[in-house]
Amino acid sequence: MTVSAPDVDDVATKSSAALAAWLRAQMDATDVRIRCFERMRGGAIQDNWRLDVAVDGGPWQGEHAFVLRTDAPSQVSASLTRAQEFAVLRVAHDAGVLAPAPRFLCEDAHILGRMFFIMDRLPGVAAGHRLTREGALLPDAPALAHALGANLARIHALRPPLAGMPDAPRNPALETIAMYRRWLDAFDDTYPALELGLRWCERHAPANFEVTLIHRDYRTGNYLVDDGKLTGALDWEFAGFGDPREDLGWFTARCWRFAAPQHEAGGIAPLAPFLDGYASVAGRRFSAEDLAYWQVMAHLRWAIIALQQARRHRSEPSLELALTGWIVDELECEALRLIAETPA
Amino acid sequence: MSDVADAADLLAIARGALLSRLVPALSGDHRYTALMIANAMAIAARESAQGGAATRREVERLRALTADIVPPDDPDADDVAALRRRVSAAIRDGRFDDAAHADPLLAALLDICVDRVAISNPKALRD
Numbered sequence: 323m324t325v326s327a328p329d330v331d332d333v334a335t336k337s338s339a340a341l342a343a344w345l346r347a348q349m350d351a352t353d354v355r356i357r358c359f360e361r362m363r364g365g366a367i368q369d370n371w372r373l374d375v376a377v378d379g380g381p382w383q384g385e386h387a388f389v390l391r392t393d394a395p396s397q398v399s400a401s402l403t404r405a406q407e408f409a410v411l412r413v414a415h416d417a418g419v420l421a422p423a424p425r426f427l428c429e430d431a432h433i434l435g436r437m438f439f440i441m442d443r444l445p446g447v448a449a450g451h452r453l454t455r456e457g458a459l460l461p462d463a464p465a466l467a468h469a470l471g472a473n474l475a476r477i478h479a480l481r482p483p484l485a486g487m488p489d490a491p492r493n494p495a496l497e498t499i500a501m502y503r504r505w506l507d508a509f510d511d512t513y514p515a516l517e518l519g520l521r522w523c524e525r526h527a528p529a530n531f532e533v534t535l536i537h538r539d540y541r542t543g544n545y546l547v548d549d550g551k552l553t554g555a556l557d558w559e560f561a562g563f564g565d566p567r568e569d570l571g572w573f574t575a576r577c578w579r580f581a582a583p584q585h586e587a588g589g590i591a592p593l594a595p596f597l598d599g600y601a602s603v604a605g606r607r608f609s610a611e612d613l614a615y616w617q618v619m620a621h622l623r624w625a626i627i628a629l630q631q632a633r634r635h636r637s638e639p640s641l642e643l644a645l646t647g648w649i650v651d652e653l654e655c656e657a658l659r660l661i662a663e664t665p666a
Numbered sequence: 667m668s669d670v671a672d673a674a675d676l677l678a679i680a681r682g683a684l685l686s687r688l689v690p691a692l693s694g695d696h697r698y699t700a701l702m703i704a705n706a707m708a709i710a711a712r713e714s715a716q717g718g719a720a721t722r723r724e725v726e727r728l729r730a731l732t733a734d735i736v737p738p739d740d741p742d743a744d745d746v747a748a749l750r751r752r753v754s755a756a757i758r759d760g761r762f763d764d765a766a767h768a769d770p771l772l773a774a775l776l777d778i779c780v781d782r783v784a785i786s787n788p789k790a791l792r793d
Contacts, residue, residue: 363695503758511747512754514728515775521757641702648709651782652790658776 352379392438401559408439409486410561419476421554444553446546454580454589461550467591469552471599478566480535490563495527515654519622536564541578542588571616625653681707712785720781727774
């Protein structure tokens with residue numbers, strides 16, 4: 323939760339009429355009534371709004387449950403624009419990836435004051451602290467992990483180029499390391515543990531790799547589970563081309579296991595069913611060494627993003643952002659432990 | 667013992683009241699915010715109790731790591747930010763790559779991190 327900008331609720335009231343008029347045109351409808359338009363809890367980076375509409379006439383006749391996603395006032399480095407995120411969601415959804423169907427994109431900032439897109443609102447629970455704690459939500463956790471692995475492999479089946487997306491890297495690991503160093507260099511302080519991690523990743527960069535579409539935030543907390551089943555992967559703002567193992571490292575990293583660090587697959591299940599699910603679609607299985615390398619990278623990435631969020635607190639005071647800075651030590655510690663445990 | 671609660675006592679009693687009297691009455695976002703406040707208060711209390719000593723140990727460790735790359739009369743010898751900067755640059759330049767340097771570096775940085783985690787989130791400490 324981020325403390326709302328003062329004008330946010332105002333925006334909702336004033337904008338409802340403009341939004342209804344815009345949707346009426348998009349939907350070729352005679353009337354669109356907005357039943358609900360309110361901010362959802364969640365992302366410190368994007369704003370998600372619950373949007374329920376009743377439509378008269380045209381192909382969308384009836385009731386619809388949507389999510390409207392727009393830029394928050396400040397953005398994090400390397401996130402996609404809403405137009406790019408909409409495009410990648412469309413490609414992924416069309417390829418059979420479980421994800422919300424993207425419906426309408428609005429690049430006209432006059433309607434809501436910012437760009438936004440509208441997608442289907444899928445049912446389910448996303449909260450990581452609940453999914454890793456409340457057994458009743460996961461009647462068959464290995465089956466869910468299998469589905470998550472299979473879904474990730476369907477994302478990785480998409481190859482460059484894709485219209486509107488940044489170019490594919492020539493060497494994903496090395497280019498990622500160079501980017502993280504640029505991010506670190508923008509800070510006032512220096513971080514020896516993160517430097518050690520990046521140097522280690524540079525010296526151990528994989529010689530062989532593929533480049534595919536990757537999600538870059540595929541982890542517990544960013545997918546919905548309804549009645550024990552996966553309904554969709556959320557938060558595509560960091561998607562891009564990279565080494566598919568980056569996503570597996572991120573998903574399995576200890577920092578994303580919430581209340582259940584003993585469950586290597588995102589705090590919900592052992593690793594095996596997740597890797598089995600992945601292999602069932604991809605036809606290949608990544609090794610524990612592959613995952614260890616990208617788990618180191620995952621902790622470095624999250625630590626650097628946490629530092630960026632902590633710095634935002636200086637211009638945009640927020641308890642949540644301020645506390646995010648205090649998880650960096652833990653993330654550094656985990657990266658160093660993984661390095662210490664990996665045979666040289 | 668002084669008559670009036672000191673800063674640490676005051677922080678502890680305030681946090682206790684927040685957790686025992688307010689949190690049970692709250693739900694949803696309000697409860698979440700109250701728990702974040704309690705966490706911030708706990709970190710601040712540990713930082714004020716242990717932060718100074720942790721930084722002094724970090725200075726010692728970083729100084730030991732850089733002993734052979736800086737002169738003994740270095741004016742920044744006690745400045746933790748300057749030491750971190752120096753170690754960071756040396757790591758990026760590959761000056762700690764060989765095992766003779768890499769192993770003590772990893773061990774020292776792990777010790778420094780563990781000291782910091784004891785302040786930021788002691789529950790995360792393993793072993």
